[in-house]
Amino acid sequence: MSNRRRGRLFIVSAPSGAGKTTIVHRVVETTPGVAMSRSYTSRPVRAGECEGVDYNFIAAEQFRSMRDAGAFLEWADVFGDFYGTGAADTESRLVAGQDLVLVIDVQGARKVRAAGVSSVGIFLMPPSFECLEHRLRRRSRDPEAAIVRRLATARQEIEAFSEYDHVVVNDEIEPCADRVRAIILAERSRRDVMTAEAEAVASTFRS
Numbered sequence: 005m006s007n008r009r010r011g012r013l014f015i016v017s018a019p020s021g022a023g024k025t026t027i028v029h030r031v032v033e034t035t036p037g038v039a040m041s042r043s044y045t046s047r048p049v050r051a052g053e054c055e056g057v058d059y060n061f062i063a064a065e066q067f068r069s070m071r072d073a074g075a076f077l078e079w080a081d082v083f084g085d086f087y088g089t090g091a092a093d094t095e096s097r098l099v100a101g102q103d104l105v106l107v108i109d110v111q112g113a114r115k116v117r118a119a120g121v122s123s124v125g126i127f128l129m130p131p132s133f134e135c136l137e138h139r140l141r142r143r144s145r146d147p148e149a150a151i152v153r154r155l156a157t158a159r160q161e162i163e164a165f166s167e168y169d170h171v172v173v174n175d176e177i178e179p180c181a182d183r184v185r186a187i188i189l190a191e192r193s194r195r196d197v198m199t200a201e202a203e204a205v206a207s208t209f210r211s
């Protein structure tokens with residue numbers, strides 16, 4: 005029997021524009037043993053994105069048939085496009101002992117919890133509504149109507165912070181990434197996670 009520790013599942017959610025992808029990329033780059041999950045989506049590829057890197061881009065019809073076949077751990081319709089986390093991909097990486105971060109919206113996070121899958125939730129918040137609006141307008145290639153819609157969704161999504169285990173305010177990238185990394189490292193030292201290893205150490209003390 006393998007005594008490899010099962011990986012832990014982390015869920016990072018935030019309102020659109022709060023910088024969650026940037027933060028998670030930074031954390032994954034600088035923290036051994038943790039990877040970011042790659043979702044499936046039916047939305048069109050944006051400029052600068054690559055198939056199989058940013059997402060697995062698939063047609064809506066293929067998404068529906070995978071969904072109906074139970075291929076997703078969770079899925080959601082976000083702004084009219086489908087997004088989902090592959091169940092088999094996730095399971096095989098966790099079994100291999102890798103910690104995995106799902107960067108998913110609050111609907112998806114609820115589905116993971118409702119399915120009884122063990123996870124650690126981290127909610128990122130922009131420092132204020134004004135700050136989010138400024139960031140969205142500055143970075144956005146989207147039309148005004150899309151920005152207005154994202155801001156309206158953010159007003160609802162922000163309230164979901166109370167459903168998460170940890171909350172981090174994303175004021176600046178590095179301090180925010182440090183906090184997320186600290187959460188991941190602390191979770192690895194939880195007693196329930198460490199029981200087998202701690203028992204092995206303790207057994208060397210027993211005569």
Ligand code: 5GP
Pocket residue numbers: 018019020043044047078079080082087088089107108109111112113
């Ligand atoms: P975007 O199209 O800007 O890449 O992502 C839009 C939203 O979909 C973001 O909030 C992102 O976190 C969320 N999202 C991306 N992948 C998934 C997924 O697999 N499941 C769910 N539920 N949401 C996702």
